[in-house]
Each structure stands twice: as C-alpha cells, then as structure tokens.
Amino acid sequence: RKEVEQDPGPFNVPEGATVAFNCTYSNSASQSFFWYRQDCRKEPKLLMSVYSSGNEDGRFTAQLNRASQYISLLIRDSKLSDSATYLCVVPHGSGNTGKLIFGQGTTLQVKP
Amino acid sequence: ETGVTQSPTHLIKTRGQQVTLRCSSQSGHNTVSWYQQALGQGPQFIFQYYREEENGRGNFPPRFSGLQFPNYSSELNVNALELDDSALYLCASSVTGTGTYNEQFFGPGTRLTVL
Numbered sequence: 001r002k003e004v005e006q007d008p009g010p011f012n013v014p015e016g017a018t019v020a021f022n023c024t025y026s027n028s029a030s031q032s033f034f035w036y037r038q039d040c041r042k043e044p045k046l047l048m049s050v051y052s053s054g055n056e057d058g059r060f061t062a063q064l065n066r067a068s069q070y071i072s073l074l075i076r077d078s079k080l081s082d083s084a085t086y087l088c089v090v091p092h093g094s095g096n097t098g099k100l101i102f103g104q105g106t107t108l109q110v111k112p
Numbered sequence: 113e114t115g116v117t118q119s120p121t122h123l124i125k126t127r128g129q130q131v132t133l134r135c136s137s138q139s140g141h142n143t144v145s146w147y148q149q150a151l152g153q154g155p156q157f158i159f160q161y162y163r164e165e166e167n168g169r170g171n172f173p174p175r176f177s178g179l180q181f182p183n184y185s186s187e188l189n190v191n192a193l194e195l196d197d198s199a200l201y202l203c204a205s206s207v208t209g210t211g212t213y214n215e216q217f218f219g220p221g222t223r224l225t226v227l
Contacts, residue, residue, distance in 0.1 A: 046215060099145060100155070
C-alpha cells in the first residue's frame with residue numbers, strides 16, 4: 001500500500017461547481033497534513049495545512065478524519081483559475097528529518 | 113516567488129552521462145531537500161541536507177548524491193544516467209529548528225531529459 005493515496009482524476013467540473021478530493025494515508029502516527037497546488041510544469045505551492053480536525057480558507061475547506069486516516073479537500077464555487085493538480089502531502093519525521101510524502105495528485109479541470 | 117532558485121531550467125543528457133543540478137535556498141533557510149517528480153506522479157523525496165551533511169534519504173541508489181555548501185546552497189549529482197531518470201527535479205528550502213514541521217518552499221525545478 002502506498003503511504004499516501006489519491007484518485008488521480010481528472011475531475012472535469014463546470015465553473016461554480018463544488019468538488020471534493022480525497023486522500024488516504026498509511027502512517028497512523030502522522031500529526032500534520034497538507035494540500036499543495038501544482039500548476040502545469042510549475043513547482044508545488046502550499047495551499048492549506050491541517051493540524052486538527054479541519055481548516056477553512058475562503059472557498060477551500062480541508063478536513064481530517066484520523067480514525068479513517070483520511071483527508072479531504074473541498075472547493076466551493078469553482079473558478080477557471082482553480083484548474084491545477086492538487087497534491088496531498090504527509091510530512092514524515094520531524095525537526096531535522098522532515099521529508100514530505102506526496103500523493104500522486106488529483107487533476108482538476110474547471111470548464112466555462 | 114519563493115526566493116528558491118534552481119539551475120539550469122532544462123537539461124538534455126544521454127544515458128551513462130553525469131549531471132549536476134544546483135539550488136540556492138531562500139534567505140535565512142538552512143536546509144535543502146531534493147525531490148524527483150516523474151510525469152504524472154507526485155514528487156518523491158531523494159534526500160535532505162542540513163549543516164552540510166546528508167540528513168535523511170529516500171529510496172534512491174547511491175549514484176544520486178549531493179552536497180550542501182556553507183551558504184546553504186546545494187547540488188544534486190546523478191551519475192550513470194538512465195532513461196528513467198528523466199523527470200522534474202525540485203529543490204525545497206526550509207528552516208530546521210524549533211517546531212515539528214517547517215514549511216518547505218520549492219524552487220521552479222530543473223527538467224532533465226535523458227535520451
């Protein structure tokens with residue numbers, strides 16, 4: 001089993017739609033989680049952090065279910081500019097050994 | 113912009129050759145991590161450098177090696193290139209210190225093609 005698993009999609013949605021991405025992780029000891037956004041042929045950029053049950057930032061909501069080892073990202077009122085790949089990330093280790101474990105990424109295409 | 117720079121932006125090599133990729137970390141950051149991202153996949157951790165020493169390594173063979181310099185910049189070296197080494201190589205800088213997680217800021221990457 002992969003350490004971090006995501007449905008690669010693609011998810012094709014119309015503007016204004018609500019879309020949700022799921023991610024499962026294998027390490028039950030993980031304490032923090034992240035969603036990164038990656039535009040085509042660009043570097044990943046941090047979108048949201050999740051340290052407890054969830055986090056909300058405008059149209060974006062991330063939720064964490066520790067019992068099921070499951071993280072989700074909800075995007076409301078999708079915009080064309082939301083088209084990107086969304087990477088679920090789980091840090092491994094702490095302090096000096098903080099490597100990031102990435103999922104495969106979920107591709108979102110928002111259509112006019 | 114994150115302030116992390118990488119060079120070159122693109123590179124084409126042939127099998128068996130050697131390559132060196134470079135990364136300058138963001139000002140004030142003392143840790144550099146390298147990742148390999150194959151097409152259609154998420155980035156995979158190669159290794160991390162802190163205080164000029166390797167500080168954690170992923171599942172990559174010894175022909176992947178690196179250096180960190182006193183100014184915290186870093187190099188990734190790959191010997192005996194293979195076709196499967198074709199990927200986007202990302203460097204990320206961060207601060208190692210207090211706290212359980214220190215955000216990593218990514219550079220724009222070097223796209224390596226091995227023919």
